[in-house]
Amino acid sequence: MRIKTLALHIFYFICLVVALFIPQFSLYFARKNSTNSHLIGWFMFFILYGLVIALYLWVLRPQKVFKRIDANGFVAIIVGYFVFLLIKATFISLDQIIYHQTTTANDAKIQAYLNYNNTSALMIVVMAVVFAPICEELLFRGIFMKFFGQNSFYLPIFISGLLFGLAHSNSNIISALLYSSIGWVLGFIYKKYNNLSVTWGLHFLNNAPAILLLFF
Numbered sequence: 001m002r003i004k005t006l007a008l009h010i011f012y013f014i015c016l017v018v019a020l021f022i023p024q025f026s027l028y029f030a031r032k033n034s035t036n037s038h039l040i041g042w043f044m045f046f047i048l049y050g051l052v053i054a055l056y057l058w059v060l061r062p063q064k065v066f067k068r069i070d071a072n073g074f075v076a077i078i079v080g081y082f083v084f085l086l087i088k089a090t091f092i093s094l095d096q097i098i099y100h101q102t103t104t105a106n107d108a109k110i111q112a113y114l115n116y117n118n119t120s121a122l123m124i125v126v127m128a129v130v131f132a133p134i135c136e137e138l139l140f141r142g143i144f145m146k147f148f149g150q151n152s153f154y155l156p157i158f159i160s161g162l163l164f165g166l167a168h169s170n171s172n173i174i175s176a177l178l179y180s181s182i183g184w185v186l187g188f189i190y191k192k193y194n195n196l197s198v199t200w201g202l203h204f205l206n207n208a209p210a211i212l213l214l215f216f
Helices: 003-030 035-060 071-099 105-116 118-148 154-166 173-193 196-215
Strands: none
Touching: 003 035, 003 105, 003 118, 035 118, 071 173, 071 196, 105 118, 105 173, 105 196, 118 154, 118 173, 118 196, 154 173, 173 196
8 A cells, every 4th residue: 555545545534533523512401401412412413423424434435344144143242242252351350450440441431421310311322232332333334444454364353352442441451352352253244245234233232231220
């Protein structure tokens, strides 16, 4: 890849990462105890996420990134989920031993929004279960691999997973490694199957039980 092209791709990717966080601004309105604020928050929530997803799909054109999941894809989702459980058990235990923390900063942030009011709680559930997995897979797997993953297998997986980990709220290196490890597994599966439906399915399966458990 030529230096100029690489520099442009890095610049574009940084801009797309910034776009990932813009819809979260709608949570500001969800936290207020006002019906009008909640309506504005929901309107912004769906419009902004719709625009971000449309932007990411436009960048990935004409590539078809969401494909039908075959039997191997379903096996990858199931195996990947149990790998995630092992990763989380390992790093959460290390976090407790070294830093005496029982939850990551990312989970603590989610819990805080769940406790504000019903609108904030429902919005964070929809965000974490539906929109975040779609956007993060489009960005950290689909777009990143299109920009930087054409000529190598393991290096793009490592870098994309590291960026994925850093994109989540972390209070120490252990929690950063936890999310990076999840990103590395997702990156490996995407490089192997070239299908965002598989990684989105795994991402959804990872997020949904934890978020819904906290919600209820």
